[in-house]
């Protein structure tokens with residue numbers, strides 16, 4: 001069984017609807033509650049809705065998940081401004097970390113698919129929801145998520161997130 005941790009975010013259009021449609025498409029095994037989060041990286045944009053999910057599938061590679069993520073983004077209209085790399089968007093699906101069928105972490109420097117995600121360790125909006133669904137969460141080759149969240153900057157960012165409500169039942173089957 002291969003496993004992937006995905007971070008989903010939206011700050012344009014009907015944010016919750018965009019994320020719910022993506023979840024219907026991705027069908028995760030475990031999903032965090034929905035969080036409202038201040039924009040990271042570029043302040044001049046609306047607040048985001050974020051959640052982190054875990055998906056497990058036999059024979060599914062990290063690249064398979066990347067194309068699933070791209071499809072989900074296209075279905076949501078993939079509205080974004082290419083001049084603003086951290087700017088507003090209808091849907092963003094990032095592959096945070098992946099493990100292969102043997103349970104070994106997938107490590108990659110390929111710009112098309114860098115694993116673990118190169119900015120995940122800086123983003124409370126990824127780490128807080130992940131830790132909530134997996135207390136043992138660890139970014140392979142980086143650190144345990146609970147250790148990262150003790151860093152002062154991340155701890156401060158973590159306090160600015162607002163947990164809202166579940167949008168995906170973990171019993172979906």
Ligand SMILES: Nc1ncnc2c1ncn2[C@@H]1O[C@H](COP(=O)(O)OP(=O)(O)OP(=O)(O)O)[C@@H](O)[C@H]1O
Pocket residue numbers: 085086092093094095096110111112113114115116117118119
């Ligand atoms: N771990 C990863 N997850 C998702 N995309 C990745 C990853 N590593 C590399 N990429 C590549 O990054 C490219 C740009 O992705 P995208 O436009 O979603 O970036 P972004 O969401 O604006 O920035 P960020 O990745 O910092 O959230 C994609 O075409 C994809 O091939």
Ligand SMILES: Nc1nc2c(c(=O)[nH]1)N=C(CO)CN2
Pocket residue numbers: 008009010037038039040041042048050085086087092125
């Ligand atoms: N809070 C928050 N900020 C962001 C997000 C996101 O999903 N949530 N995604 C971004 C795209 O890189 C840039 N900034």
